[in-house]
Amino acid sequence: MKKYLALGALTCSLCISFGSQSIQAAKEKPVEVVIDNQSVGFVESKEAAHRALKELAIFPKLGAKVEKEIITFNNKIEVKEVEEENLAAMNKKDFIHRLKNLSTTYLVKSKGSWQEEAQRYGVDLVDLLHINQKKKGDPVPEKIYLPVSSIDLAIEAKEQVQYDLTVPYKSQKIEDNSLPKGKEVLVQAGKNGIERVDAKVRRINGEKVEHLIESAELIQEPVNEIIRIGTKQAASGTFIKPTNGRLSSPFGPRWGGFHRGIDLACPIGTQVVAADGGTITRARTHAGSYGNYIDIDHGNGYTTRYAHLSLIEVQVGQKVSQGDPIAKSGNTGRSTGPHLHFEVCNQGQLEDPLKHIQG
Numbered sequence: 001m002k003k004y005l006a007l008g009a010l011t012c013s014l015c016i017s018f019g020s021q022s023i024q025a026a027k028e029k030p031v032e033v034v035i036d037n038q039s040v041g042f043v044e045s046k047e048a049a050h051r052a053l054k055e056l057a058i059f060p061k062l063g064a065k066v067e068k069e070i071i072t073f074n075n076k077i078e079v080k081e082v083e084e085e086n087l088a089a090m091n092k093k094d095f096i097h098r099l100k101n102l103s104t105t106y107l108v109k110s111k112g113s114w115q116e117e118a119q120r121y122g123v124d125l126v127d128l129l130h131i132n133q134k135k136k137g138d139p140v141p142e143k144i145y146l147p148v149s150s151i152d153l154a155i156e157a158k159e160q161v162q163y164d165l166t167v168p169y170k171s172q173k174i175e176d177n178s179l180p181k182g183k184e185v186l187v188q189a190g191k192n193g194i195e196r197v198d199a200k201v202r203r204i205n206g207e208k209v210e211h212l213i214e215s216a217e218l219i220q221e222p223v224n225e226i227i228r229i230g231t232k233q234a235a236s237g238t239f240i241k242p243t244n245g246r247l248s249s250p251f252g253p254r255w256g257g258f259h260r261g262i263d264l265a266c267p268i269g270t271q272v273v274a275a276d277g278g279t280i281t282r283a284r285t286h287a288g289s290y291g292n293y294i295d296i297d298h299g300n301g302y303t304t305r306y307a308h309l310s311l312i313e314v315q316v317g318q319k320v321s322q323g324d325p326i327a328k329s330g331n332t333g334r335s336t337g338p339h340l341h342f343e344v345c346n347q348g349q350l351e352d353p354l355k356h357i358q359g
């Protein structure tokens, strides 16, 4: 059975009332605090005792605005004024420590015989002697230890609190093919939002045992951070050799016709790379005399073609950088042996690839 002593709801530290007596009016007399009929020590004043009990109930704070606070003492607590001086009365801080450590021994000044002290503090005489390592006939020292208390202190505080939480902003990234690949431009700086929370908090001896969020309202929307990220594959304006092969046929008139590019002889399956950065505009298979082939638009007037491929490794629309793998060489279409056929076109006019790369 829990015992309740109506001490009244404490509303704020400046208007503490204790029973019918106002703390402010009380003289600075020491008091004895008795919890569940057991003395827990002497405190320098009634106000210090009461403040200690309240602080124990609500400490530590959330950093929140407390709208309403109700403190309930689930033990029978008596605070008795005492006339004697030199009681080694505790101050508020010491008393809080004492309240937090009710299950340990503590030191008090003695006045009478062992029998009288046991009676005075409501403790068992045998326990008292045992703890002080004395026998019944031994003189009582100036300070004696009181035995372990069996008090189960439970000061309950219920608070209605309000506090603000930070709502972190999100980062939004937008691809932008007008910006060079990898370049980032901050379009809008992010700003955190604020959420206002109303909650009920319940504490026992200052320790939070319940935290119930009753409402959470977004009072300031977070603002997304917006960043543009460049995806444009800038052409370097120069071409590298698209595969490792020997020049087997140059650009120009051939066999009464016109050879539109150069042939680089290489085994089937040799890696083919983009001669410069750009966008894949064609990736065709079994396309007549070219066989499987790829076109790249370099965005600067130049396009390149890679033909007779055995395997295409890119898709139309894909952006590539100079040197990116795009295909494997082969012998598809009208071809007299494994090689890569490579064309360079400037503003729609074929150019000799060897003007651009070293065969």
Ligand SMILES: [Zn+2]
Binding pocket: 249, 259, 261, 262, 263, 340, 341, 342
């Ligand atoms: Zn060719």
